[in-house]
Amino acid sequence: MRMITVDQMYSELFKLPGRNVNLSNKQKQVIEHSDGPLWIIAGPGSGKTEVLVLRCLKLLLVDGINPKSIMITTFTEKASRNLKDRLINYKSFLAQKFRQLESIDIFQLRVGTLHGLCNSIMTEFRYEAYKDYRALDDLEQLLFIYFNSSLVKKSDSSSSKQKPSDEEKKFWRDFYPLLEKMDWRTRFYHKGERLPRKWTRARMLQTLFNRIVEDRIDINKMKKGGGRWIVLYEAYQEYEKSLEEHLRVDFAHIQKKFLEFLGTPLGQKFVNGDNSADVLPLEHILVDEYQDTNEIQEAIYLALGKREPHNVCVVGDDDQALYRFRGGTVQCMISFDKTISSHLGCQIKSISLVENYRSHRNIVGWCNEYISSFKMMSKSGSRISEKPLLVAKSTIDGAYPAVSIVTGTNQGDLSVKFAETVKGLKDNHVINDVSDCVLLMRSTRDSKKWAGPFMEALDDIQIKYFNPRSRSFLQQEEIQVALGTFLEVVDPNLKNNWRIPNELIEKTNKWREASRECCTKNKDLRDYVERSREEIKRTKKGSKLTSNMQDILFHILNLEPFAKWLEDPGRTFRLGHLTKLFEAYASSPVFGYPGMLRGELKKSKDFDDEVSWNWLNTFYNSFLNLIIDEGINDPEDEDIIYPKNYLPIMTVHQAKGLEFPFVFVVGKSSEIGPSAEHIIEEEMNRFRIKPTKLVGPLDRAIQDVIRFYYVAYSRARYALLLLCEEKEINEVRSSNIALGGKDNGWLFSMVKDMRGRRVK
Amino acid sequence: MYWNHFLGLKINSNQQADLLPRYNLTNDILGYRRCPRQYGFFNVRGYVPSHAVQLFYGSIIHQVLDKIHYHYRGSENSSRKGEIPTDSEVETYFSQVENALRIRGIRPFNIQTRDKALRLVKKFNQIEGANLYPRIVDTEHRLEGRREKYLLEGVVDVLVGPNSKAPETASEGALEIWDYKGTKFPKGNQTDLSNYKYQMLVYSALYKIRNNVYPKKAILYFLNELDDKKINSRPNNAILEIDISYKDVNNALQEFDATALAIQKSKEIDKWDPPGIKYLPMMEDTCTACDIKWSCSSYVKIKKPHMNYP
Helix, strand or coil, rough: CCCCHHHHHHHHCCCCCCCCCCCCHHHHHHHHHHHHEEEECCCCCCCCCHHHHHHHHHHHHHCCHHHHHHHEEEEHHHHHHHHHHHHHHHHHHHHHHCHHHHHCHHHHHHEEEHHHHHHHHHHHCCHHHHHCCCCEEEHHHHHHHHHHCHHCCCCCCCCCCCEEEEEEEHHHHCCHHHHHHHHHCCCHHHHCCCCCCCCHHHHHHHHHHHHHHHHEHHHHHHHHHHHHHHHHHHHHHHHHHHHCCCCCCEEEEEEEHHHHHCHHHHHHHHHCCCCCCCCCCCEEECCCCCCHHHHHHHHHHHHHCCCCCCCEEEECCCCCCCCHHHCCCHHHHCCHHHHHHCCCCCCCCEEEEEEEEEEEEEHHHHHHHHHHHCHHHHHHCCCCCCCCEEEEEECCCCCCCEEEEEEEEHHHHHHHHHHHHHHHHHHHCCCCCHHHEHHHHHHHCCCCCCHHHHHHHHHHHCCEECCCCCCHHHHHHHHHHHHHHHHHHHCCCCCCCCHHHHHHHHHHHHHHHHHHHHHCCCCCHHHHHHHHHHHHEEEEEEEEECHHHHHHHHHCCCCCHHHCCCCCCHHHHHHHHHHHHHHHHHCCCCCCCCEEECCCCEEECCCCCCCCCHHHHHEEEEEHHHHHHHCCCCCCCCCCCCCCCCEEEEEEHHHHHCCEEEEEEEEECCCCCCCCCHHHHHHHHHHHHHCCCCCHHHHHHHHHHHHHHHHHCCEEEEEEEEEEEEHHHHHCCCCCHHHHCCEEEEEEHHHHHHHHHHCC | HHHCCCCCCCCCCCCCCCCCEEEEEHHHHHHHHHHHHHHHHHHHHCCCCCCCCHHHHHHHHHHHHHHHHHHHHHCCCHHCCCCCCCHHHHHHHHHHHHHHHHHHHCCCCHHHHHHHHHHHHHHHHHHHHHHHHEEEEEEEEEEEEEECCEEEEEEEEECCCCCCCCHCCCCCHEEEEEEEECCCCCCCCCCHHHHHHHHHHHHHHHHHHHHHHCEEEEEEEEEHCCCCCCCCCCCCCHEEEECCCHHHHHHHHHHHHHHHHHHHHHHHHHCCCCCCCCHHHHCHHHHHCCCCCCHHHHHHHHCCCCCCCC
């Protein structure tokens, strides 16, 4: 087929509305690179994803590579959708002009997250060892471990039949510092050497199991570590065995299986093709967001790229690594050149994209100074060595203070000034809509310390904002009333309260009260509760109810006040999430009863007006405890859609990959200590197949905060406004990481200078 | 007054390339046309339905038929190329798909639904195997097209050639597009019928983009018409042939363009209206299994549905 030339591609795409920017020589080098491994170090606003997309199109449309021979991956579902959208849009735009491109089926491209692609490839190739598995997402994996691990099942209460062994007790004792970081209540529970709470144990095991796979731990080496490592070894073996038994697979294990698949003749057929038109060789691997990759993914990319001339192209920025808590290891990006030469025995071409097309030059200047103001970032293994500075190339210009500080005497005062600034920008038509601004902070919780005062100040001035994660899920009115009403229906009398911890009863009583109060105002809801109770009474003892737990929830959601709440952006987002949680629980297998579903309800065998206590018992102690403690605290959910006309309040994870005209960043000093991830990474490093060089856990924790602010600052296009309390700046040598390291005098003079410009 | 610094600054809200939204012809366009409210809750806002009933039936029928076609082409086992699978082989394929769906959490509403699906694919295999299978050129044939405001994607179930000798060599204008529906012929239901027709006409338009000609025929196959023990040949009602004329195709495209715009607008303001009251009586299937019908203003007005307890 006749292809197009690369210049035809450039000049035609230039005509696409919103895309009329000329590519730099460096960008063209990436796009036109012919063969061999390629390492692209790309700063914020350098158009890295765009360049990767164009490189992919060039391979397809200029070089005529078959779409099935190209794999392009990224870190999150959201980013992979974005890649797909761009590729398909550009290709279809080009095909309008160059009709011969119509017949190229771009849907055959392998685009997605790595675990998603691993799953579809193994299915496509009908890999025997991966037939009919059900993938578990994070929450389902946690439920699986909770219901299945004998370490979690054990109880040290006096009536327990399954008491922990001495080794097991020691296991939890040894991991105590980590458990404490995961759940502050551990401190109280642990007194007198009690076992930690079940969900805390399950969460801990989940983290450890995932680490074992993702860091490529040699479990036999780990076993030789003795003591608690033997207990972990056994627990992991047990976990893998039950995954197999129940045909379940977690995301980490999908990748593990895929790596094994690549070692089989079938996997080799996928990589090398079979000399027929049906199975073509994999010729190019393109990876975005490489800074967030982990050891097992790196191993997969190396295995995929083994075929000469090793067309593995990775793009990333070590300074923007944000996903350590999901197993990301920035080290893979930092030392990719060495990895390639040692594993594939060839030299890598490296290209740095330093031109920033996003931000005003002062913002670019600030970002440059900021990241290099910390001596600890120059420690070996912390950053790519001799990394060049960003160069401002945006057309945004002007003598206004593009980087400035808004200060307040206290948090309340600061919030008012922030809200007034947004209002002033809107009223004076500097911005078109409040969604041209964003407020970024380390936690968007509605608490005094974090988002609370800012939300209040915006309310006072009648600016709408969107902060769906502002409170913990269970503090939200609609969630409490929904769960309270559900309990009022299935467990009206709380007869078995002796089986439920007091703390849980107190909480659920609060929800029930909220529900009853709602019922007094909403007749339909009240009727529903009453008639449902009667219906349950009428049902024959021991037989199945006509509705499952998801049905009951939906019946409730159809009645006022929910019917109204379904149309409120924040509430409907959370209620939708509740239906998802119900489904995850309802579909988790019941061990020992294949085919049985947890969502089905049975009438009690002994009592007239209630659901079987066995079901209730599990519902309280498992499901409710889970959503109280653990599973739903996912502030890093990057899939939230932010509506227009609302000012978004976000964490940096949600803002990743986005940009805003006006960015407000709350800079606040707070105590930084290593998290459980930092410590586990350290402790298990020695068991890795390939141990890596790590700086200490505290240093890594601080580096993560530095990267957090770096990503936040580099989201701004026209203006970056730091929000700081007065006292934080007065101590020029303060420990506020937001204001830069102590090692750069210039940065501090800049901060001082900005204060000088401040209008009182 | 911090904002004072920025007076006179004129910002440009968006500097990203304008990407067109992508819509799937059946999931998005037909889904929204069927009911914007249901589409909004379950496809956009992330609500998870209490039973994935509709999903089970359609998915299992399509996937089993695909396996049957795969079998006939010899892709499963090349030595059996050109053989129609036996009933017991159909059953095996059925349980494979069923298992795969089950692990994805997609289950039949009840055992009757499952048995009916199995009955139908077996019947289809008996009735159509000898004549239809040899004519099949391609299955799950993907099509795409660029409209002014959006990109449209779709998958045609089968491409069918004119005769059984060598369908692959048929000229492009001689091929037919067939789409399987897990329903009865929508007698008296003009909404569903015209939506199906639009769908086939738009497929034809997309087909033309890729092949420069319209397909020779566009055919809808209503599998539920086979659900009768006495039947041993294709009943008249099972297929509907859609006339493809430039005018009709254009009309259908305009209808879909309007739907795409409506989806976009709904997304922007996150508002998903219930279907118009006059369409409701024809939406029996869509509404019966809907989890949010009791709070649907249109449905409540017409049907006054009884709440289920509990």
